[in-house]
Amino acid sequence: MKFRHRTAAPEPDPDPEPAESSQEQPNRPERSRRPRQRSAERRGTKGVERPWIDPRDLWAEALSGVLARPVRSALTTLGTVLGIGTLVITIGVASTAANQIVGRFDALTATSVTVVVPPPPPSSDTAPLVDWPGVDAVDRLAGVETSAALAESDDTSALQVRANDVITPGVLSSQTLAVVAASPSLPAAVRGDILVGRFYDTGDIARHDRVAVLGDQAARLLGIKEVDDAPAVFFNGHSFTVIGILGGFKREQRLSTSVILPPTTAKDRVGLDEVSRVLVNTSLGAAQQVARQAPVALAPNSAGALTVLSPPDLSKARKGVQGDVNGLFLVLGLVSLIVGAIGIANVTLVTVMERVGEIGLRRALGASRRQVAGQFLTESTTIGLLGGVIGAALGMVVVVSVSAIRDWTPVLDARLALGAPVAGAVVGLLAGVYPALRASRLEPVEALRAPS
Amino acid sequence: MSEPLAHSDTPDDDVIRLTGVNRTFDSDPPVHALRDVDLAVRRGEHLSIVGPSGSGKSTLLNTLGLLDRPSSGAYWLDGVETATLTDRQRTSLRGSRIGFVFQAFHLLPYRTVEENVMLAEIYRKTRPGRDRRSRAKRARAALDRVGLSQRHGFRPDRLSGGERQRVAIARALMSDPALLLCDEPTGNLDSENTFSVLELFDELCAQGMTLVVITHDEAVSRRANRRVRISDGQLSQEIV
Numbered sequence: 001m002k003f004r005h006r007t008a009a010p011e012p013d014p015d016p017e018p019a020e021s022s023q024e025q026p027n028r029p030e031r032s033r034r035p036r037q038r039s040a041e042r043r044g045t046k047g048v049e050r051p052w053i054d055p056r057d058l059w060a061e062a063l064s065g066v067l068a069r070p071v072r073s074a075l076t077t078l079g080t081v082l083g084i085g086t087l088v089i090t091i092g093v094a095s096t097a098a099n100q101i102v103g104r105f106d107a108l109t110a111t112s113v114t115v116v117v118p119p120p121p122p123s124s125d126t127a128p129l130v131d132w133p134g135v136d137a138v139d140r141l142a143g144v145e146t147s148a149a150l151a152e153s154d155d156t157s158a159l160q161v162r163a164n165d166v167i168t169p170g171v172l173s174s175q176t177l178a179v180v181a182a183s184p185s186l187p188a189a190v191r192g193d194i195l196v197g198r199f200y201d202t203g204d205i206a207r208h209d210r211v212a213v214l215g216d217q218a219a220r221l222l223g224i225k226e227v228d229d230a231p232a233v234f235f236n237g238h239s240f241t242v243i244g245i246l247g248g249f250k251r252e253q254r255l256s257t258s259v260i261l262p263p264t265t266a267k268d269r270v271g272l273d274e275v276s277r278v279l280v281n282t283s284l285g286a287a288q289q290v291a292r293q294a295p296v297a298l299a300p301n302s303a304g305a306l307t308v309l310s311p312p313d314l315s316k317a318r319k320g321v322q323g324d325v326n327g328l329f330l331v332l333g334l335v336s337l338i339v340g341a342i343g344i345a346n347v348t349l350v351t352v353m354e355r356v357g358e359i360g361l362r363r364a365l366g367a368s369r370r371q372v373a374g375q376f377l378t379e380s381t382t383i384g385l386l387g388g389v390i391g392a393a394l395g396m397v398v399v400v401s402v403s404a405i406r407d408w409t410p411v412l413d414a415r416l417a418l419g420a421p422v423a424g425a426v427v428g429l430l431a432g433v434y435p436a437l438r439a440s441r442l443e444p445v446e447a448l449r450a451p452s
Numbered sequence: 453m454s455e456p457l458a459h460s461d462t463p464d465d466d467v468i469r470l471t472g473v474n475r476t477f478d479s480d481p482p483v484h485a486l487r488d489v490d491l492a493v494r495r496g497e498h499l500s501i502v503g504p505s506g507s508g509k510s511t512l513l514n515t516l517g518l519l520d521r522p523s524s525g526a527y528w529l530d531g532v533e534t535a536t537l538t539d540r541q542r543t544s545l546r547g548s549r550i551g552f553v554f555q556a557f558h559l560l561p562y563r564t565v566e567e568n569v570m571l572a573e574i575y576r577k578t579r580p581g582r583d584r585r586s587r588a589k590r591a592r593a594a595l596d597r598v599g600l601s602q603r604h605g606f607r608p609d610r611l612s613g614g615e616r617q618r619v620a621i622a623r624a625l626m627s628d629p630a631l632l633l634c635d636e637p638t639g640n641l642d643s644e645n646t647f648s649v650l651e652l653f654d655e656l657c658a659q660g661m662t663l664v665v666i667t668h669d670e671a672v673s674r675r676a677n678r679r680v681r682i683s684d685g686q687l688s689q690e691i692v
């Protein structure tokens with residue numbers, strides 16, 4: 001009965017590791033364990049080191065453990081690849097799309113304000129709501145970069161226009177085109193380019209010159225390519241010298257098929273006098289404010305009669321897009337990640353059970369419970385990291401491809417690119433906790449019975 | 453049988469000293485696997501422990517190897533009283549003082565012979581003259597000692613049983629242990645391979661290694677300079 005009253009019982013040590021063969025330990029007296037423990041440690045630790053492993057060795061062991069079963073490890077990463085990939089695609093496509101929508105607004109709509117002037121009631125002699133010099137008032141508003149007034153009417157929207165030099169005899173080069181009048185600032189206001197010649201200036205307007213600028217489509221229809229030889233166009237019985245061709249319209253594209261006249265000339269020759277539209281380009285973010293102020297600036301007494309076309313509020317649009325795209329797919333990605341984590345946990349557990357003999361051997365070679373747990377944690381973390389890297393890479397390829405197809409600029413956040421693999425590693429780490437604990441709890445004696 | 457199993461005259465020279473060690477398993481019914489065992493093994497000694505199956509040989513070896521704790525009694529390993537050590541201390545003492553050779557070899561099948569041997573050193577702090585970079589060289593030297601230096605790049609499954617056991621012995625030698633504990637080292641080997649392993653034991657013994665070989669094979673135990681017999685958990689001296 002000697003074993004029932006041991007004298008120098010080892011204590012449940014301060015060390016967190018459970019005592020080996022703890023289930024087989026006889027009951028020990030509870031008294032005075034602390035002093036005895038301390039003195040025992042002082043004696044016992046003489047010449048006894050602490051278990052220690054070089055991080056490089058831990059990494060090498062874990063890596064060779066992962067690579068020992070390459071197909072299994074590759075398949076185990078799949079869940080994480082899917083999860084991380086979905087998240088990267090979701091976030092990447094969402095921010096790319098949001099950027100795209102915002103970008104489009106920025107370039108065109110976001111800074112475009114149009115004021116529509118209603119036609120005056122017929123047979124009334126009241127002064128027009130907006131007159132040509134009055135348009136200058138808009139330019140003085142804060143945030144306005146360019147503006148131009150435009151006069152169109154139903155009477156001039158479809159005139160028979162003919163070029164003077166008939167290139168092919170017998171072919172009538174008469175075309176149905178719109179004739180409009182516009183301020184000299186029109187090229188800037190429509191963000192167009194003078195392709196040939198020049199636009200009319202204030203001098204032309206003041207002199208009531210019979211000059212015209214053609215929209216690029218109108219010029220093509222009329223067969224006019226050059227203005228050096230002063231080609232002319234005829235309509236309403238008048239001839240006008242073509243001094244330039246305007247193209248590259250970013251707004252009011254319909255003007256590309258029109259003949260553009262100086263306001264004075266238009267009033268004289270075709271009776272086109274009333275301003276029907278004012279085009280305003282604002283600086284970024286000023287559109288809303290300009291839209292509110294422009295009618296008052298144009299027609300101080302009857303601002304309410306004017307209609308303003310302004311872009312929607314941007315910040316709302318951006319949030320809306322991101323919110324819509326993200327919600328569902330984020331959930332999908334997170335679910336895939338959880339499935340991936342369960343997969344890693346499962347396979348790591350199987351691996352632990354298959355390697356019981358190896359664990360016993362490592363314990364016999366001096367590996368502590370923590371080192372055994374550390375190895376399996378490192379292995380599962382490596383698998384998670386691998387899944388994260390592959391998932392992030394695939395996700396980015398998809399984001400870039402989608403962007404290329406849609407002709408978008410891909411937006412890939414550096415935080416996303418670096419965070420995704422880290423997220424994969426964290427998934428692997430968490431998934432490895434339970435298998436690692438199981439591995440570390442194995443008793444060396446029991447473990448060594450299993451074949452290695 | 454009258455000679456005491458423990459030498460008490462020069463305790464510092466004892467690599468192993470067990471006094472009054474008991475080990476009982478709380479199974480149903482309880483098994484008293486070791487009964488009042490006293491044993492001392494001197495440095496450089498080649499001791500064999502023989503006994504029939506189920507007599508407690510493995511339990512004794514697990515106790516000696518710090519893989520298991522005795523239920524009572526004292527065990528000094530290389531001058532350190534082990535009963536009061538914490539689990540971690542026992543683990544590192546095991547890693548630094550004891551080399552194991554198992555019947556089942558316990559080589560990792562997915563690592564080369566050399567990597568298997570190097571495994572013995574990774575769980576310890578590097579000591580002077582034993583840094584990581586020269587580890588492969590030391591593994592080759594250990595393989596050289598067991599006559600397998602030309603096999604260092606092989607995987608264990610390409611080796612014969614005797615070669616595998618010699619790799620396991622090289623791994624045990626790698627950590628420069630005070631004691632080599634062998635549990636039925638030839639249990640899985642044919643007579644030819646058994647012979648090569650036993651020859652190796654003789655060489656190691658001649659080089660001063662302390663060997664404790666557990667076996668149920670009389671032919672194996674005859675090689676030792678001292679034999680003890682275990683039956684039903686009790687040790688008895690045998691005069692060679």
Ligand SMILES: Nc1ncnc2c1ncn2[C@@H]1O[C@H](COP(=O)(O)OP(=O)(O)O)[C@@H](O)[C@H]1O
Nearest residue numbers: 477479483485504505506507508509510511512
């Ligand atoms: N964990 C255990 N629980 C209960 N009984 C055990 C345990 N381990 C060994 N035994 C018993 O202890 C005795 C000695 O076992 P062992 O030391 O393995 O014998 P040997 O190695 O000599 O064949 C046997 O009767 C065995 O059944």
Ligand SMILES: [Mg+2]
Nearest residue numbers: 506509510511
């Ligand atoms: Mg046995």
